[in-house]
Amino acid sequence: MYINQLIWIVILSFMTFTGCSGGQDIAKFKEGLVPVKGIINIDDKPVEGTQITFTPEETGAGRFAIGVTDETGKYHMMSPPGGSNIKPEDFPGVKPGKYRVTFSRFLLENGSVWDSRNSEEGPMNVGAKETIPVKFTNANTTSFTADISPTGNEALDFRVKSMAKR
Template sequence: MFVRKNLVFALLTLSGISIGCVQSKTEPAYFADLVIVYGKVTLDGNPVSGATITFIPADMSQSGGIGTGVTVISGDYDLTTPQPGSLESQPKGIVPGNYKVTITKLQMPDGSPVPEGTDDAMAMAMDAREAIPAKYSDSDKTELLVEVDHTSPFVQNFELKSE
């Protein structure tokens, strides 16, 4: 959804700005505390591929910002902490803490995937719809809350149910 894309972009921007303010010529201290987080997303028992999973700090003053990932065909995901720079240099994992989680995925009205290379605005113009129920995909309504502890790797599976 276009609103979802704007929310993720705003969170990534805020995360990058707050991180940029504390970055020096060395890596920020919280990178040493990153916990590898991975798991699997299913909806009604079926793997969800191509979904964006976002861990948003429950307390926005939590250092380290958000974590994000995309599920593969098996529904598996792993998180990175978005930083300025290339996608290849993004640090794996997130800072321990309390997070609310959103899981989003656009699909065409007939249930088929959004065509490759189509951005969210274009997909919405083609009548794409959110495939994941709002209780998981909407950042204001999500019921998904996770406390990531210092155990690395931290495995968090999400077994979603249709409404």
């Protein structure tokens, strides 16, 4: 299994078991989230379909947050709980704290972006290839970090080199 798929499985499992399990109050889950958005440039260009994940540096110091870039490279972070019928966009923001930041962007053979939200198959099953170097797709090896202030971060931009530029 590809490392990025494994990371997403772990994140979603963690969110499922710690998020809404036991009937957690959704309104309470939104408390304390602050806005975080920015632009991700891959090889000095804003690109669509780059997934960004914030992983808390310390256990219990925050919670996972996710985002995906649009066609202009803009993203906004969301911290959804796990569970069925949950829309990530209903949980905008991030808990303040320090995070390790990872990126992932799979491209299909025809050059289009593989979208996990619209695919029933994993990226490797449909011939998609990761374009971000492995060290930036793993929270244990990434050099990217984010320190989210109690008021949020409205312009948290990142510049990443793809494997094509290495």
